[in-house]
Amino acid sequence: MSKKYTIRDIAELAGVSKGTVDRVLHKRGKVSETALKKVTQVLNEIDYHPNLIARNLKNNKAYTIYVLLPDPNEDPYWESCLEGIDTVMVEFGAFGINIQQLYFSPTNTQSFLDANAFIQRAAPDGVLLAPLFFKEARIVLQHYDTLGITVLTFNNAIKSTTTKSFIGQDLYQSGRVAAKLMHSITDHGDIAILHIDEKYKNAVFMQEKEKGFRSYFKACPDYNVLKCKLKHPDFELVLNSFIKDHPNLKGIFVTTSKTYQVADFIKKNLYNHIALVGYDLLNENVAHLKAGTIDFLIHQNPKQQAYFGLKFLVEYFLFEKEIPSQLLLPIDIVNSENVNPFMRH
Structure with missing residues (x-):
């Protein structure tokens, strides 16, 4: 077993007073640069670790x-x-x-x-x-x-x-990962970013994911990235209108854990040709993932x-x-x- 050094031991090895060692260990009071170097050198040599648990209980x-x-x-x-x-x-x-x-x-x-x-x-x-x-x-x-x-x-x-x-997580990079996944399962065409039930200008996490997603597809001229903001109670009406207005829509990226709400709509309206990438392992999302309505989920843990x-x-x-x-x-x-x-x- 390694030796347990006391403040007195350290003071003798460093050639300083016990008070100086105490001030160095507890980072309080003034200590000369020379004394600090001496004590620090000894602490490094003996690989000293204070018993912080005991110190906390004492305090x-x-x-x-x-x-x-x-x-x-x-x-x-x-x-x-x-x-x-x-x-x-x-x-x-x-x-x-x-x-x-x-x-x-x-x-x-x-x-x-x-x-x-x-x-x-x-x-x-x-x-x-x-x-x-x-x-x-x-x-x-x-x-x-x-x-x-x-x-x-x-x-x-x-x-x-x-x-x-x-x-x-690095949310910008998360958006790029989502884009890479979408790119791997779709042909050229329209890709939509969907923001659900959030005030976009006040939701930095949405903005960062969108920036990352868009930055990836800048190098993919055959793709057109769109954006749609959805809110209840007009969720289904707006989404249905959006999909009908964009007949070349190949995939949807949902920036929140509410991906299952889009999956419910896709399944109910038989828009099975639309790839879907979203976030988080909510039970509803996992059910759609296993059924094939959602293609990928990014786990934010x-x-x-x-x-x-x-x-x-x-x-x-x-x-x-x-x-x-x-x-x-x-x-x-x-x-x-x-x-x-x-x-x-």
């Missing part, structure tokens, strides 16, 4: 973290996030960290603002946030920064200097996004572990042949 600090995400009852895409959150709570349950969950309506910006205002009044140590609305997210992120609250974002990247980290985001925050507060500036998860391509293993995780 007896009770940390509070809020997780804010869209209501899974309104959008089932977010249901698997709860599994990721639960996993973290089990893994770190012994440390007594207080993890609170709060939801907002995915179609209501005021609901998002109200939920964030509630959290800010509660003044937690950290927040894991799904910034669904770009404009409102920029506002609340600035307020969190003013209050000194550490924030990590997941699923939807918001360019901001006030966030500690982002966990999710919201469970892992929530898990890593919350885990990073917990380890940052408990163990002073550095948070990576971003974690980009793999862009998983799922078809009818490989979907079952994904469903078991």
Whole structure:
């Protein structure tokens, strides 16, 4: 077994006082450049690792973290996030960290603002946030920064200097992957990008996916990329009119997890010649994937996004572990042949 070095041992090896070693280890107080180099050299030579668990228990600090995400009852895409959150709570349950969950309506910006205002009044140590609305997210992120609250974002990247980290996928590249898949299963003709039930100008995730999709087809002159925005209750009426207006339509790319709604329409109206690529392993999507109505799904793995985001925050507060500036998860391509293993995780 390797020797367990004490502060006194390190001080003797470095030729400095125990107080100097303590200040270096805990990053507090002033230390001369010479002393810092001596202590750092010794720490590197003995491969010293502080017992951060014991330190946290000694400090007896009770940390509070809020997780804010869209209501899974309104959008089932977010249901698997709860599994990721639960996993973290089990893994770190012994440390007594207080993890609170709060939801907002995915179609209501005021609901998002109200939920964030509630959290800010509660003044937690950290927040894991799904910034669904770009404009409102920029506002609340600035307020969190003013209050000194550490924030990590997941699923939807918001360019901001006030966030500690982002966990999710490269959405621009995700759009290019979707385009490559579409290209592989269609001939030349019209290809449509469908945005469902979102305010496009305030939905960065849609914009990034569309940009990536369009950038791929710029090199494919035989294809014409169209765009259609769909909202309920006129969903079927508008989609039917769009398809009839474009008789050369060969494929549809849906930018959200609501791909099954388009698949339902295609199946009901016998538009089986139209290829369909979309997102996420919702049960309804998987059923259409297995039936052949949906050709490919891109798995965004919201469970892992929530898990890593919350885990990073917990380890940052408990163990002073550095948070990576971003974690980009793999862009998983799922078809009818490989979907079952994904469903078991």
